[in-house]
Amino acid sequence: TFPTHPIPLVLSSDTGKVMVKFGASGNVKPGHSVTAVNKQPVSGLYTANDKPILDVINDPASYPLTITFGRTKASANEKLMLASIFHSLFAIAAQISPVEQSSGIKELHTEKFTLRCFQTITGVKFFVIVDQKQTGCEHLLRRIYELYTDYVLKNPFYPIDMPIRCELFDQNLRKVIEQVERTTVYNSATLA
Amino acid sequence: MSKDEENKLVYGMLHSLKSFVGRISPDTSDAFQSYQTNNYRLTMYETPSGVKFVMNTSLELPLQATRDILHSLYKEVYVEYAVKNHMLSLQTPINSDLFKDKLEAFIHSKMRE
Numbered sequence: 333t334f335p336t337h338p339i340p341l342v343l344s345s346d347t348g349k350v351m352v353k354f355g356a357s358g359n360v361k362p363g364h365s366v367t368a369v370n371k372q373p374v375s376g377l378y379t380a381n382d383k384p385i386l387d388v389i390n391d392p393a394s395y396p397l398t399i400t401f402g403r404t405k406a407s408a409n410e411k412l413m414l415a416s417i418f419h420s421l422f423a424i425a426a427q428i429s430p431v432e433q434s435s436g437i438k439e440l441h442t443e444k445f446t447l448r449c450f451q452t453i454t455g456v457k458f459f460v461i462v463d464q465k466q467t468g469c470e471h472l473l474r475r476i477y478e479l480y481t482d483y484v485l486k487n488p489f490y491p492i493d494m495p496i497r498c499e500l501f502d503q504n505l506r507k508v509i510e511q512v513e514r515t516t517v518y519n520s521a522t523l524a
Numbered sequence: 525m526s527k528d529e530e531n532k533l534v535y536g537m538l539h540s541l542k543s544f545v546g547r548i549s550p551d552t553s554d555a556f557q558s559y560q561t562n563n564y565r566l567t568m569y570e571t572p573s574g575v576k577f578v579m580n581t582s583l584e585l586p587l588q589a590t591r592d593i594l595h596s597l598y599k600e601v602y603v604e605y606a607v608k609n610h611m612l613s614l615q616t617p618i619n620s621d622l623f624k625d626k627l628e629a630f631i632h633s634k635m636r637e
Binding site: 406410414417418420421424425426427428429430431433434435436437438439440441442443444445447461 | 530533534536537540541544545547548549554555556557558559560561562563564566580587
């Protein structure tokens with residue numbers, strides 16, 4: 333809730349949503365987008381009353397104003413884009429290897445997470461995003477590969493290379509992930 | 525592949541990796557640190573001023589050790605012999621023999637550990 337204009341955040345609207353580009357306030361960080369203004373959900377760049385959100389925010393007369401921010405989930409298109417970017421990075425990593433005959437990226441480390449990838453003999457890649465301390469990813473990725481061949485490829489109604497919308501695949505995937513979460517041993521030293 | 529082409533490929537790859545990590549991460553302020561394949565590990569260290577140090581190592585060396593090496597390299601070799609040398613332009617490939625010698629000595633001392 334912001335009592336007065338101006339607010340300590342820099343907003344941009346180039347992705348079709350009003351997003352925080354710079355600045356932080358409380359829990360709101362860059363990357364969050366506006367989900368509601370004065371408790372009424374927004375649609376695209378307009379509030380529920382069909383006014384452009386940026387106009388409402390820049391108008392001192394509308395304060396005090398309550399803006400709700402949330403992290404937007406990646407849309408299906410964005411997921412496809414990210415996956416194809418990863419596919420190219422994987423291939424380039426194999427090419428710039430100082431040693432002959434390298435595979436592509438098997439693990440990718442950042443400050444906050446680790447990405448582990450498994451490539452099948454047919455070239456399909458499965459990757460998971462996990463915490464640094466997560467173990468047993470190889471096993472998890474192989475289980476996912478098994479589920480993929482069983483519930484997706486053997487499904488005669490599944491169009492090849494389209495986003496997967498098979499219920500049985502989703503159900504069993506959820507079960508496998510819950511199993512991994514249950515059997516993850518938390519090192520007591522790291523909990524402290 | 526020639527040195528030039530390889531450099532451009534690596535630079536382009538690092539740029540894409542950085543933006544990929546920023547988008548796919550649950551936290552947008554995340555930074556790419558390293559990746560490994562079945563043969564080698566590429567570690568990158570980026571300073572707040574935007575200078576990036578990239579190193580390819582074998583997998584035997586643990587990850588934290590390579591990050592520490594890159595950090596000490598920045599501190600002890602780059603800042604001392606490249607930045608503090610006012611005759612050097614940091615925008616072109618560094619042409620100083622002193623810098624090269626110090627860099628080799630640094631790497632050899634780390635290898636002996």
